[in-house]
Amino acid sequence: MLTAEQLMAAQKANVETLFGLTSKAFEGVEKLVELNVTATKAALAEAAETTQSMLNVKDAQELLALQAALFQPLAEKTAAYSRHLYDISTSTGAEFTKAVEGQFSDVQKKFLAVVDNAAKNAPAGSETAVAVFKSAVAAGNNALESVQKAVKQATDVAEANFNAVASQAVNAAKTTTKAKR
Template sequence: MFFFPQQQIASFQKASFQALMSLTNKYMDGFQKLTELNVQTIRTLVSENEGVSNPTPENASDPGAWQSKFLTQVPEKAASYRRHFFAIVSGTGEEVAREAQSQFASYGGHMNEIFKTAADSASEVQEKAAVSLETNFKQATEASVEATAGAADAVAKNTQAIVSATTDAINTGADSATKSADKANQKR
């Protein structure tokens, strides 16, 4: 027996799909932000290196100057990239956690409602089964009592017929014996 109404199952599936889509959108937003950060970082590196690799009067006089300038900026740029990366990842994680909590809060109550409906349906089915069992038991008992009463009536009628026949036979036999005794007494 199926305890959940089809409407509740359909609404639960729809809500689950919407929750999945919402969480997927949160992850995709975070992924998009990371992609934008990587593209921006690459563009910045390319634009800075273009200026360094082109010969200008500044870097023509000292060829190692551009390398030292570039190498001193690498740790600073790496730290900046790392901060942005972790900010995006932690922000996405927080958004996903908030969304999961809100989904659980809204659909946790919905699940409680579904389970309550199932429990009510189960108790209704159980009550119907108990009533049906009681009715069937009463009907079987009544049929058994009627059959027993009919059999008792038949036995009583048969017994009465036998007693009647026996009484008639005894009376007939007694009358015959009395008549025979009277005849024997008269012959004497």
């Protein structure tokens, strides 16, 4: 059976985990705000520069050249922004996953200790029931590990696809800019 000290220790660990995860969430939000402030400042400076350049345009040909020159850096900056956004969300998610997996591992160990303790104190003749229960717990753990591996593989595939799409978008912008010149 669980003692009051064990319950208090578990509660304390849960509160510490909650505050740790909250701290990580705020770090992610801080990074996101910093990214957006930086991007906004850069966009405002570029808008002012672009407006000034457009005011100095003498003819339509010069205007088309200016538009073409602006398109490629915009695509590259959008891809870079998306990459930073993805990195922030991935690192924050990884911290949450790490914490949850650590907590789950601890809970799993404690649960197995309770099951083992109950098995030792089980009445005679219940060995088969205890073995079936332990087998079910092991099967559940194996299923969970399989799901975690599948999620990791899916995340890796999604990241590879994201990188490929971002690269193609930048290359397409470069090609379009060259074609307009």
